Amino acid sequence: xxxxxxxxxxxxxxxxxxxxxxxxxxxxxxxxxxxxxxxxxxxxxxxxxxxxxxxxxxxxxxxxxxxxxxxxxxxxxxxxxxxxxxxxxxxxxxxxxxxxxxxxxxxxxxxxxxxxxxxxxxxxxxxxxxxxxxxxxxxxxxxxxxxxxxxxxxxxxxxxxxxxxxxxxxxxxxxxxxxxxxxxxxxxxxxx
Numbered sequence: 001x002x003x004x005x006x007x008x009x010x011x012x013x014x015x016x017x018x019x020x021x022x023x024x025x026x027x028x029x030x031x032x033x034x035x036x037x038x039x040x041x042x043x044x045x046x047x048x049x050x051x052x053x054x055x056x057x058x059x060x061x062x063x064x065x066x067x068x069x070x071x072x073x074x075x076x077x078x079x080x081x082x083x084x085x086x087x088x089x090x091x092x093x094x095x096x097x098x099x100x101x102x103x104x105x106x107x108x109x110x111x112x113x114x115x116x117x118x119x120x121x122x123x124x125x126x127x128x129x130x131x132x133x134x135x136x137x138x139x140x141x142x143x144x145x146x147x148x149x150x151x152x153x154x155x156x157x158x159x160x161x162x163x164x165x166x167x168x169x170x171x172x173x174x175x176x177x178x179x180x181x182x183x184x185x186x187x188x189x190x191x192x
């Protein structure tokens with residue numbers, strides 16, 4: 001699952017276990033990008049008709065697309081989906097970014113760690129724990145939002161910035177961090 005470019009634009013794709021590819025194109029879109037998949041094969045991502053405004057999509061295993069937008073948002077960028085069908089991502093416009101959770105009942109919850117100025121929600125596990133990255137006056141930090149709504153900051157020791165991008169069902173978190181020399185490194189954080 002991901003996206004590729006050709007002479008006709010950007011297209012999402014699914015690489016199946018048998019090695020076959022399925023192209024994902026939201027009907028009428030000029031760009032389709034797939035970012036998250038669950039065990040049932042449901043895929044979420046973003047698309048645009050005009051290159052300026054992005055919308056979310058859910059591709060279901062029956063081949064249907066459901067499009068959605070966070071209410072009152074200029075752009076909606078979904079990143080992850082769990083087996084319950086909960087979707088996380090980012091919404092905003094004009095330099096503002098907030099994380100969101102789209103629950104299975106159709107309700108939206110804004111995901112912003114306290115004191116954050118920009119938030120990117122990037123992953124969700126089957127328990128409903130959400131990870132992502134937020135900007136704060138002192139830099140960029142990863143975060144974990146637990147099912148009770150509490151936030152934990154994720155900073156790799158000695159790093160200048162930390163970005164959390166995914167979480168599995170065991171609670172392990174993966175991401176990237178930057179060091180003083182300007183290099184980037186991957187990390188795995190394992191819960192105690």
